[in-house]
Amino acid sequence: MEHGAKIVIDTRQLVKIYQNGSEELKVLDDVNIKVSNSDFIAILGPSGSGKSTLMNILGCLDIPTSGQYYLDGLDVLKASDNELAEIRNKKIGFIFQKFNLLPKLTAVQNVMLPLLYRGVKEEEAWETAREKLSILGLEARLHHRPNELSGGQQQRVAIARAIVGTPQLLLADEPTGNLDSKSSGDAMEIFKELNRQGNTIVIITHDIEVAEQVRKIFYIRDGKIHENG
Amino acid sequence: MKLKQLLKLILINITQNKMRTFLTTLGVIVGTATIFLVVAIGKGGEAQINEQYSKLNVGTIIVMAAPRGRVVDPLTKKDAQLFLASENITRAFPVLRGNGDINYDNYSTSGNYMAIQPEFQVSNNLIVEQGRELEEEDENKKNKCAVIGAELANTLTDGNPSEIVGHSISINSRKFEVVGIYKAVGDSGSGMSYDDSVFIPYSVGERFLLGTRANPTINVQATSIDTVQLAIEDITAILNETHRAGGAEQFRILDAGSRLVAAQESARSMSMLLLAVAIVVLIVSGIGIMNVMFVTVKERTREIGTLKAIGAKKREILGQFLIEAVVISLVGGVLGVIVGFVAVPLLKYFELPALPSISGILLGLVFSVITGVFFGFYPAWKAAEFNPIDALRYE
Ligand SMILES: Nc1ncnc2c1ncn2[C@@H]1O[C@H](COP(=O)(O)OP(=O)(O)OP(=O)(O)O)[C@@H](O)[C@H]1O
Numbered sequence: 001m002e003h004g005a006k007i008v009i010d011t012r013q014l015v016k017i018y019q020n021g022s023e024e025l026k027v028l029d030d031v032n033i034k035v036s037n038s039d040f041i042a043i044l045g046p047s048g049s050g051k052s053t054l055m056n057i058l059g060c061l062d063i064p065t066s067g068q069y070y071l072d073g074l075d076v077l078k079a080s081d082n083e084l085a086e087i088r089n090k091k092i093g094f095i096f097q098k099f100n101l102l103p104k105l106t107a108v109q110n111v112m113l114p115l116l117y118r119g120v121k122e123e124e125a126w127e128t129a130r131e132k133l134s135i136l137g138l139e140a141r142l143h144h145r146p147n148e149l150s151g152g153q154q155q156r157v158a159i160a161r162a163i164v165g166t167p168q169l170l171l172a173d174e175p176t177g178n179l180d181s182k183s184s185g186d187a188m189e190i191f192k193e194l195n196r197q198g199n200t201i202v203i204i205t206h207d208i209e210v211a212e213q214v215r216k217i218f219y220i221r222d223g224k225i226h227e228n229g
Numbered sequence: 230m231k232l233k234q235l236l237k238l239i240l241i242n243i244t245q246n247k248m249r250t251f252l253t254t255l256g257v258i259v260g261t262a263t264i265f266l267v268v269a270i271g272k273g274g275e276a277q278i279n280e281q282y283s284k285l286n287v288g289t290i291i292v293m294a295a296p297r298g299r300v301v302d303p304l305t306k307k308d309a310q311l312f313l314a315s316e317n318i319t320r321a322f323p324v325l326r327g328n329g330d331i332n333y334d335n336y337s338t339s340g341n342y343m344a345i346q347p348e349f350q351v352s353n354n355l356i357v358e359q360g361r362e363l364e365e366e367d368e369n370k371k372n373k374c375a376v377i378g379a380e381l382a383n384t385l386t387d388g389n390p391s392e393i394v395g396h397s398i399s400i401n402s403r404k405f406e407v408v409g410i411y412k413a414v415g416d417s418g419s420g421m422s423y424d425d426s427v428f429i430p431y432s433v434g435e436r437f438l439l440g441t442r443a444n445p446t447i448n449v450q451a452t453s454i455d456t457v458q459l460a461i462e463d464i465t466a467i468l469n470e471t472h473r474a475g476g477a478e479q480f481r482i483l484d485a486g487s488r489l490v491a492a493q494e495s496a497r498s499m500s501m502l503l504l505a506v507a508i509v510v511l512i513v514s515g516i517g518i519m520n521v522m523f524v525t526v527k528e529r530t531r532e533i534g535t536l537k538a539i540g541a542k543k544r545e546i547l548g549q550f551l552i553e554a555v556v557i558s559l560v561g562g563v564l565g566v567i568v569g570f571v572a573v574p575l576l577k578y579f580e581l582p583a584l585p586s587i588s589g590i591l592l593g594l595v596f597s598v599i600t601g602v603f604f605g606f607y608p609a610w611k612a613a614e615f616n617p618i619d620a621l622r623y624e
């Protein structure tokens with residue numbers, strides 16, 4: 001951790017318990033992590049170890065059973081629904097493993113959405129979305145629907161949508177899991193470039209090669225987190 | 230998100246599912262068309278009633294035998310004269326009605342005849358087109374003469390009415406000389422058209438056609454609309470006095486004003502009934518919309534999760550699905566109004582008077598929108614309440 005860098009993610013004693021009938025499943029057990037500004041973090045761990053669970057909490061999509069989570073100094077668990085929506089819209093860019101593009105919208109319309117929810121004017125949102133897509137090499141695919149795009153291209157649309165609102169924090173849950181090694185390499189280059197520009201990035205991966213390219217790795221095992229930077 | 234963009238998003242969703250949207254709207258189409266037609270029929274009926282009664286003087290009172298009642302001693306010409314003694318009554322004259330075979334020049338038809346006193350022509354706006362009207366002298370001398378309605382004259386002469394004046398016709402084998410033809414007056418509102426009738430002097434009808442079976446009605450004219458009630462009281466008193474055997478009970482006294490009110494009321498209750506039907510149709514179609522919206526929300530659960538993940542607020546999700554339901558129902562409403570317009574000539578063909586109106590269009594559209602809002606709200610609210618992670622995980 002660079003000295004004096006601003007802390008973006010700060011979790012304290014995070015616990016997540018799933019209740020399956022009468023059985024309790026403790027997926028996260030006393031998770032304390034700190035991520036500072038401009039960090040590039042990978043979360044590794046066996047399948048079912050709770051990586052996605054943690055990521056969803058960090059992305060303000062889910063809430064822990066107990067513990068605290070400060071995002072950029074703000075106590076997320078005390079925020080109202082509307083405040084959370086605003087945090088997700090402005091501070092976080094979330095990239096899903098399955099991309100989660102809206103099937104009926106074109107690439108550019110998908111990318112515009114976060115800006116529109118922010119109240120940005122349509123023309124302006126369109127221009128920004130187009131710009132991001134061309135940076136990611138999709139200039140010629142603006143009006144394609146997701147089902148008219150390859151996996152790698154869909155991935156890039158999803159990345160464009162995550163970064164279009166210039167959020168401080170980029171969260172990616174196995175962003176390369178569905179891609180061949182070429183596309184996966186391309187995506188990593190994009191993340192590295194974004195990180196160089198100052199974005200804080202957290203990605204989940206199974207891929208050691210991917211993990212080797214980041215600055216710090218968190219391992220999750222049996223609900224506990226181990227840092228290995 | 231700005232409303233304009235939200236609408237765009239909604240339109241993208243609706244237009245990519247045209248068939249479902251259309252099927253969903255079917256019920257709303259029927260419901261809205263029904264409401265539109267209810268209003269149209271209501272207005273048409275009202276206009277028809279008003280037109281019919283505009284020909285009827287509101288000060289007119291009709292005294293007749295009570296329907297299905299036993300008349301011990303019928304009304305007579307003399308009663309009419311007694312009524313005239315009331316200061317509230319300006320005119321009173323008996324009328325006899327009957328029907329029978331009417332013959333002219335080997336052509337025979339069955340029709341109505343009315344035995345009237347000359348005053349009848351004044352109070353019913355009967356004006357001769359050709360020849361002369363019935364006169365006091367015909368009444369006094371019991372002249373066997375007749376004036377016929379325009380339509381009947383046409384029928385009897387096969388389209389050449391002028392030839393009939395001066396010739397004789399027979400009613401139930403009694404000969405009458407045709408002295409004139411009335412101008413057409415249209416429907417009288419009493420269910421019997423004057424244009425299709427033949428008119429003869431009262432005294433003649435009483436003597437030659439109906440004889441002792443004569444059971445006249447008496448047309449009375451009150452001095453003004455305000456004295457109608459007083460006139461009715463006077464008439465009742467007189468009848469109780471002169472018809473001691475059966476009293477006024479055996480007669481029915483109708484005034485045009487209250488008949489108008491009764492007719493309007495029955496038209497209104499008919500409209501209400503149809504409106505109730507339309508509302509039931511809309512409720513059923515609303516439940517259809519609710520079903521479809523539930524399916525839509527369910528199908529798009531992950532999409533809703535994604536929207537929440539990128540910053541959609543609850544009210545934006547609620548708005549999106551609510552407006553989607555409203556747009557669907559409004560599309561149905563507009564189509565319903567169009568269907569209604571197409572159905573109007575059809576109703577006219579079946580002789581139902583229908584009058585399209587702005588208020589009918591608005592009422593139909595308002596109800597369709599209410600249907601959308603009411604039945605779209607719950608599914609939209611459900612969608613808005615999804616917790617992001619559960620929505621995203623939904624399979
Ligand atoms: N909604 C839920 N209800 C009950 N149990 C759940 C729920 N979501 C996840 N789990 C359980 O929690 C554990 C962690 O799940 P999670 O999705 O976080 O794993 P993961 O580390 O992301 O795995 P993978 O690498 O396969 O994606 C799993 O054992 C899973 O079965």
Ligand SMILES: [Mg+2]
Binds near residue numbers: 051052053173
């Ligand atoms: Mg996972």
